[in-house]
Amino acid sequence: MHGELELSEETRDRMAELRALSDRAEAGDKEARRKLRLMVRASSAEVVGRASDVGRRADRVLASSAAGGDPLAEEALCAKLDLMRAEIAGEDPTPLEVLLTERVVSLWMLTTLLEVLIAGQYRRDAGEGLKRLSPPYLIQQSRILESATRRYFAAIRELARVRKLQGERRSG
Amino acid sequence: MTLERRDGRPYYYRSVRDGDKIRKVYVGAGEKARVSHEEDALRRTGRKARLEREKENLERLEALAAPVLEVSEVAEILARAHLVAAGYHKHKGEYRRARRA
Numbered sequence: 001m002h003g004e005l006e007l008s009e010e011t012r013d014r015m016a017e018l019r020a021l022s023d024r025a026e027a028g029d030k031e032a033r034r035k036l037r038l039m040v041r042a043s044s045a046e047v048v049g050r051a052s053d054v055g056r057r058a059d060r061v062l063a064s065s066a067a068g069g070d071p072l073a074e075e076a077l078c079a080k081l082d083l084m085r086a087e088i089a090g091e092d093p094t095p096l097e098v099l100l101t102e103r104v105v106s107l108w109m110l111t112t113l114l115e116v117l118i119a120g121q122y123r124r125d126a127g128e129g130l131k132r133l134s135p136p137y138l139i140q141q142s143r144i145l146e147s148a149t150r151r152y153f154a155a156i157r158e159l160a161r162v163r164k165l166q167g168e169r170r171s172g
Numbered sequence: 173m174t175l176e177r178r179d180g181r182p183y184y185y186r187s188v189r190d191g192d193k194i195r196k197v198y199v200g201a202g203e204k205a206r207v208s209h210e211e212d213a214l215r216r217t218g219r220k221a222r223l224e225r226e227k228e229n230l231e232r233l234e235a236l237a238a239p240v241l242e243v244s245e246v247a248e249i250l251a252r253a254h255l256v257a258a259g260y261h262k263h264k265g266e267y268r269r270a271r272r273a
Contacts, residue, residue, distance in 0.1 A: 005239040007243075011246070015245075015249050018253040019253075022256045022257075026261050033256065033257065036257045037257040039253075040250075044254070048250065051246040052243075055240070058239035061239075062240070096250060096251060096254050099243075099246070099247045099250060100247050102243065102247070103243060106240045107240060109240075110237055110240045114233065121229070134222070134226060137223075137226040141229075141233065148240075155244060155247070158248065162251055165255060165260060165267060165269075
């Protein structure tokens with residue numbers, strides 16, 4: 001199952017290429033911008049499809065962990081994620097909007113799950129009284145949650161930004 | 173921590189850090205030495221088990237987060253590639269469309 005939650009080497013290579021071309025194009029390399037345009041057009045839908053697939057499978061794993069073995073809770077969470085996807089993506093989303101929506105939804109699920117797991121652990125440890133958690137552990141755990149939360153807010157901002165700029169292009 | 177025996181009688185010492193040095197601090201002899209030694213050993217085993225549990229928990233959290241973070245990175249790269257390909261560039265953290273000459 002682990003393989004299903006990972007992007008293929010091919011997709012990773014393509015991402016590295018897109019990143020390098022974007023860097024060069026932003027630095028003013030016109031040829032790089034031309035190549036980037038072609039590559040975006042050629043690979044966008046496929047990459048979006050693959051990444052969205054991995055994202056959805058990851059959502060399912062997160063929902064299953066959050067549900068703690070309760071199938072009804074797991075289904076309810078998955079339904080909630082579908083609803084969020086539909087609401088956030090809106091009508092007739094572009095492939096990029098689909099992926100950015102998946103990113104927002106997955107990160108929401110991740111931050112929610114991390115909060116639930118961490119809060120549950122604090123409650124258990126407080127109940128057991130003497131078993132205290134080590135400071136490095138608490139710090140590392142907070143870092144993981146903080147990093148996910150930061151990315152979640154960045155994902156919302158990015159989707160809004162792309163929509164705004166796409167709107168500008170359509171109207172301009 | 174060391175449990176030493178002299179003339180068949182146990183003497184227990186704890187190792188205590190004092191700056192750069194480690195000092196041996198006398199705890200007790202006889203029954204007290206035996207009980208203190210066992211208590212410390214239990215504490216140490218408990219601490220080791222707790223650290224092991226914490227490590228496993230962190231690995232689990234990181235494994236849960238990894239695929240989402242990877243998809244998130246792909247989305248970020250692709251969004252940027254789309255914008256840059258469409259003629260935008262980042263200026264003070266905001267994307268702007270390049271002026272046409």
